[in-house]
Amino acid sequence: MKTLPVQIAIGLSMTSALVAAFEEPAWAKTPPPAQTLGGLVKLGTDSSGPPLMRGPVPRTGMAPPFPGATPPNFQKEHAVRPENRIGGKRGPQMLPGLTAEQLADFQGGLEDFVKEETAETGLGPVFNDVSCVACHDAGGIGGAGRKTVVRFGRVIDGKFDPLTELGGSLLQKRAIAPEYLERVPLEANITALRITTPLFGAGLIEAIADSTILENVSTPKTDGVMGRAAMVKDPVTGQTRVGRFGWKAQHATLFGFAGDAYLNEVGITSRYFPTENAPNGNQVLLEKADKYADPEDVVDPAVNKTDSEKVTDFMRYLAPVPRGPVSARSKIGADVFKQVGCTQCHKPEMVTSLSAPAGLAGQKVLLYSDLLLHDMGLLGDGIEQPPAKMKEMRTAPLWGLRLRDRYLHDGRATTVDLAILAHDGEAKVIRDKYKALATDKRQAVLEFLNSL
Ligand code: HEC
Numbered sequence: 507m508k509t510l511p512v513q514i515a516i517g518l519s520m521t522s523a524l525v526a527a528f529e530e531p532a533w534a535k536t537p538p539p540a541q542t543l544g545g546l547v548k549l550g551t552d553s554s555g556p557p558l559m560r561g562p563v564p565r566t567g568m569a570p571p572f573p574g575a576t577p578p579n580f581q582k583e584h585a586v587r588p589e590n591r592i593g594g595k596r597g598p599q600m601l602p603g604l605t606a607e608q609l610a611d612f613q614g615g616l617e618d619f620v621k622e623e624t625a626e627t628g629l630g631p632v633f634n635d636v637s638c639v640a641c642h643d644a645g646g647i648g649g650a651g652r653k654t655v656v657r658f659g660r661v662i663d664g665k666f667d668p669l670t671e672l673g674g675s676l677l678q679k680r681a682i683a684p685e686y687l688e689r690v691p692l693e694a695n696i697t698a699l700r701i702t703t704p705l706f707g708a709g710l711i712e713a714i715a716d717s718t719i720l721e722n723v724s725t726p727k728t729d730g731v732m733g734r735a736a737m738v739k740d741p742v743t744g745q746t747r748v749g750r751f752g753w754k755a756q757h758a759t760l761f762g763f764a765g766d767a768y769l770n771e772v773g774i775t776s777r778y779f780p781t782e783n784a785p786n787g788n789q790v791l792l793e794k795a796d797k798y799a800d801p802e803d804v805v806d807p808a809v810n811k812t813d814s815e816k817v818t819d820f821m822r823y824l825a826p827v828p829r830g831p832v833s834a835r836s837k838i839g840a841d842v843f844k845q846v847g848c849t850q851c852h853k854p855e856m857v858t859s860l861s862a863p864a865g866l867a868g869q870k871v872l873l874y875s876d877l878l879l880h881d882m883g884l885l886g887d888g889i890e891q892p893p894a895k896m897k898e899m900r901t902a903p904l905w906g907l908r909l910r911d912r913y914l915h916d917g918r919a920t921t922v923d924l925a926i927l928a929h930d931g932e933a934k935v936i937r938d939k940y941k942a943l944a945t946d947k948r949q950a951v952l953e954f955l956n957s958l
């Protein structure tokens with residue numbers, strides 16, 4: 507343990523804190539262990555916000571958290587919590603108005619979302635976790651989570667190099683055998699953590715037409731707010747689409763993200779993501795480790811779908827978090843949120859396309875995001891993920907915020923207030939307006955956000 511670089515130790519301490527911190531009331535009360543923040547080299551500090559967690563990787567080499575795929579407590583640690591199981595008190599909710607066929611697809615997809623992969627089913631050789639739910643489970647199956655993944659790269663003269671040939675920019679923290687474990691290469695001079703985002707209501711976000719998001723680009727804005735759409739390639743059709751999923755809006759479709767996640771988080775190749783990750787880019791090791799033919803995610807003859815397709819069904823029909831109780835103060839907070847200008851990026855609602863499937867068409871999506879990329883200045887994570895530049899981040903949707911206890915892309919903020927104060931770049935002027943609010947108004951904004 508002592509040789510772990512700090513960013514890995516952070517992941518570990520978060521994991522061990524997860525079980526205890528999971529009960530909802532405790533979230534607000536239990537402060538995170540102090541060691542989860544700081545530690546990484548600070549590049550600079552915005553006086554109003556928490557320390558920035560990016561900078562050179564400590565040159566200590568690295569021993570990832572779990573030597574081998576199945577340490578003693580692995581299964582226990584990754585078991586689906588009883589309250590999250592189907593029929594449990596937080597069991598996954600479906601969108602209303604689905605057809606019987608869609609319901610069956612949702613149930614079928616759920617099974618794959620919680621299924622633990624093993625080396626025999628294609629897990630690894632390098633991976634981050636064994637199932638989708640292992641990370642996505644805050645507030646129920648498909649939620650956000652405290653687990654983070656690590657991105658790294660090298661910046662020289664302001665140019666970002668993802669170090670693809672060394673396995674970048676995403677680190678896989680685990681492997682099916684110790685000899686395949688990845689390290690943050692010494693060549694990297696930047697690392698960033700990314701915390702797990704929620705999937706509640708993801709199908710509605712997917713069903714928003716590109717043109718609706720593009721309208722947000724042309725809406726007039728003030729106070730230095732800009733915003734541009736992340737134009738990305740749909741891995742299936744090859745078409746250019748408006749990206750909307752992930753911290754950098756790196757995918758336009760849930761199926762695209764599912765294939766990416768199966769490959770890069772779980773180590774399972776599929777039709778559109780057919781190339782296995784070589785451990786730190788080492789093809790010789792890959793050849794030795796990879797005993798299963800690609801694509802590993804094959805069609806299940808019973809339903810004529812791959813796992814990537816099935817988990818996509820689950821995510822697509824997963825209901826958004828219903829709005830919490832709205833107090834008089836949170837109503838005031840909603841007004842202040844708008845007056846200050848937060849809604850310029852955190853756009854309260856968009857409407858889905860009328861041509862979307864049953865249950866998804868013509869719906870109001872109360873997501874509180876414009877789904878655009880914004881230059882967030884010091885808050886940017888320093889990772890270039892084309893088309894998103896180093897400082898650009900997608901406006902984080904704020905629905906369901908009350909089910910979470912870590913905020914911002916790296917989970918650095920333990921309170922919503924800290925998350926707001928850390929806004930920078932295009933959001934700087936509006937952040938300062940928030941900061942200058944009388945305490946009761948600021949509280950009202952927080953109460954409003956806590957009702958989402
Ligand atoms: C190791 C933890 C981990 C595992 C395992 C994992 N995810 Fe994620 N997921 C994340 C993180 C972290 C993000 C944010 C990543 C980013 O934007 O860089 C994310 C984001 C997503 C998003 C984007 C949601 C949004 O709007 O931002 C989707 C969709 C998704 N995951 C689906 C899946 C599916 C499907 C699986 C299983 C095949 C899966 N994930 C497995 C950690 C995980």
Ligand code: HEC
Pocket residue numbers: 731732843846847848849850851852880882885886887899900901902903904912913914915916922925926929932933936937940951955
């Ligand atoms: C210029 C666009 C912009 C403006 C203006 C803006 N935000 Fe944000 N907001 C973002 C982006 C982008 C993120 C994600 C940043 C990150 O984590 O790197 C974010 C994240 C957040 C988060 C954390 C969400 C999460 O998932 O962790 C909260 C809370 C939030 N904003 C509230 C506010 C409030 C309140 C205001 C007004 C005072 C505001 N924002 C103004 C763009 C904006």
